[in-house]
Amino acid sequence: MTAILELRGLTKHFGGVKAVQGVDMKVEEGSITALIGPNGAGKTTCFNMITGHYIPTAGDLIYRGLKEECSLIGCGADEIAKNRIARTFQNIRLCPEQTVLDNVRIGFHTQRQSRPWDVLLNTKRYREEEAVMTASARAVLEFVGMKPTEENGLEALLSDSLPYGDKRRLEIARALASNPALLLLDEPAAGMNPQETEVLMDLIRKTRAAGVTVLLIEHDMKLVMEISDHVVVLDHGEKIAEGAPAEVQKDPAVIAAYLGQEEGERASQRLKALSESQAEAAEADEPDKAEAEAEAPEGEGEEPKAEAEEGSS
Numbered sequence: 454m455t456a457i458l459e460l461r462g463l464t465k466h467f468g469g470v471k472a473v474q475g476v477d478m479k480v481e482e483g484s485i486t487a488l489i490g491p492n493g494a495g496k497t498t499c500f501n502m503i504t505g506h507y508i509p510t511a512g513d514l515i516y517r518g519l520k521e522e523c524s525l526i527g528c529g530a531d532e533i534a535k536n537r538i539a540r541t542f543q544n545i546r547l548c549p550e551q552t553v554l555d556n557v558r559i560g561f562h563t564q565r566q567s568r569p570w571d572v573l574l575n576t577k578r579y580r581e582e583e584a585v586m587t588a589s590a591r592a593v594l595e596f597v598g599m600k601p602t603e604e605n606g607l608e609a610l611l612s613d614s615l616p617y618g619d620k621r622r623l624e625i626a627r628a629l630a631s632n633p634a635l636l637l638l639d640e641p642a643a644g645m646n647p648q649e650t651e652v653l654m655d656l657i658r659k660t661r662a663a664g665v666t667v668l669l670i671e672h673d674m675k676l677v678m679e680i681s682d683h684v685v686v687l688d689h690g691e692k693i694a695e696g697a698p699a700e701v702q703k704d705p706a707v708i709a710a711y712l713g714q715e716e717g718e719r720a721s722q723r724l725k726a727l728s729e730s731q732a733e734a735a736e737a738d739e740p741d742k743a744e745a746e747a748e749a750p751e752g753e754g755e756e757p758k759a760e761a762e763e764g765s766s
């Protein structure tokens with residue numbers, strides 16, 4: 454098997470923040486590889502280095518999606534896109550005032566042959582390229598399950614008016630329009646309901662079947678476990694585990710990293726609920742206050758239990 458991408462000791466520091474620290478990993482050609490980890494683990498920072506948005510502090514990025522192996526270090530975002538690496542963003546980055554069709558057509562810009570004078574003179578080459586781009590954009594939209602028809606009027610719709618799940622799929626369509634060998638998806642299922650996530654999983658599988666290697670960041674563990682061939686786990690910028698989904702799921706270091714986060718989230722939710730009930734009690738009359746106070750100890754009561762469990766282990 455060939456690794457289409459290899460991270461070697463990849464490191465990114467922001468001042469004192471070690472966002473990514475000496476990460477080694479391989480993305481096998483033709484695989485679906487998942488990069489997971491708690492919030493702030495350094496996942497998006499890895500994507501930003503791979504796609505030329507951030508310059509690594511140290512390490513190397515070896516890419517084999519071209520005829521010859523090369524290092525991506527020093528390549529800008531445009532050059533990376535021309536090297537057939539495409540991405541979607543954690544926070545959707547569509548052109549909201551442009552139509553669905555034009556948002557996909559933008560994805561073809563890396564393959565354009567026309568020169569500015571072709572556009573100005575409306576040359577045959579420009580007109581032909583425009584026609585091919587429009588036809589290809591329609592085909593890509595159909596591929597992601599957003600086939601434009603007269604009834605749905607999809608291609609003329611402004612992208613901003615799409616439901617959230619369709620916006621995410623449109624971003625994938627735009628990325629696919631650049632004909633990538635490697636597609637990076639940053640939390641593609643974020644904000645999707647379970648039905649939309651199922652459709653997305655099929656699309657990711659279909660994309661891989663079409664010959665595109667997929668590297669994805671995702672918090673939806675069902676999606677990660679069902680569709681990934683290989684999972685790499687980051688925590689505090691460092692790789693803490695990797696392997697097949699079933700192995701990684703059982704890894705004590707991974708469980709600890711995620712449990713640590715969930716404990717933290719549960720504690721902050723308890724604190725929020727407690728302060729809200731106290732605020733309500735302050736405004737309300739005595740019976741309400743009594744009710745709020747009756748709720749409060751429930752949250753507090755869990756703390757000694759956790760301590761007791763820790764102590765007993």
Ligand SMILES: Nc1ncnc2c1ncn2[C@@H]1O[C@H](COP(=O)(O)OP(=O)(O)OP(=O)(O)O)[C@@H](O)[C@H]1O
Nearest residue numbers: 467470472490491492493494495496497498499543
């Ligand atoms: N441009 C930046 N400047 C300073 N610090 C940054 C920058 N980008 C990321 N960081 C920091 O680097 C760390 C890793 O952030 P990153 O966005 O890569 O995490 P993540 O794993 O993608 O998290 P999430 O799941 O929340 O998206 C965090 O501490 C973050 O605050």
Ligand SMILES: [Mg+2]
Nearest residue numbers: 496497498543
């Ligand atoms: Mg992120």
